[in-house]
Amino acid sequence: MELTELKGLVRKHDNQLDHILQLNSELIKKIQLQKPQRNTNTTLRKRVFEVICFTTFALCTGMYIAANLEQTHLVVSGIIVHLFTLIAMIGSIGQVVLLKQIDYSKPIVEIRKKIELVNAHDLFFFKLMFLSAPIWWAYALVALDFILGFDLFIYLDAEFINRYIIINLLLILPVAWAFNKLSYKNLHIQWVRNTIGFFTGSDTKKALVFLNEIEEFEN
DSSP, X not given: XXXXXXXXXXXXXXXXXXXXXXXXXXXXXXXXXXXXXXXXXXXXXXXXXXXXXXXXXXXXXXXXXXXXXXXXXXXXXHXXXXXHHHHHHHHHHHHHHHHHHOOTTSOHHHHHHHHHHHHTHHHHHHHHHHHTGGGHHHHHHHHIIIIIOOOGGGGSOHHHHHHHHHHXXXXXXXXXXXXXXXXXXXXXXXXXXXXXXXXXXXXXXXXXXXXXXXXXXXX
């Protein structure tokens, strides 16, 4: 056999080997992504349901505000609840958009980053609840009046109301500071890591750790 023919056979063998390795790599990637893809479809249905629920709640609070325009305390409370509902609705819409943008033909790192952003969604709701802590009274007033027709505000002592408002105004800056700290970028801070883990659960914490690792890898 001549040297030229031998080189041709070697080249052909190399091409076949490269093709086989590529097929194996694509097969492995497909197998690895089958479960995440099924989970993504399930999560998408949940997020769509969230959007429907928050949209319905936003419409209800909007009608509640319109029906109580003559009562300032109910209007203010209703607006606060309405705004936080809109924020939650927008967050869920963002999740739906993100889920629809996941392209399983893209590199695995890019896919996993979007998946983990979805998995970390519980942190968004926790931070929203945390941010609304100083104004929880708005939820109580609206809920009691809307569900039971009971206006709690008229039975509250004026001194108690003033003291409560002052205390909650003083809480705004500490709450805003803590709200900003609660991020996967700050998982190296023990109280942040413990707080997120306690209030959101292990799955969300794992997602945040993974996001932090991806960001460090990309940088």
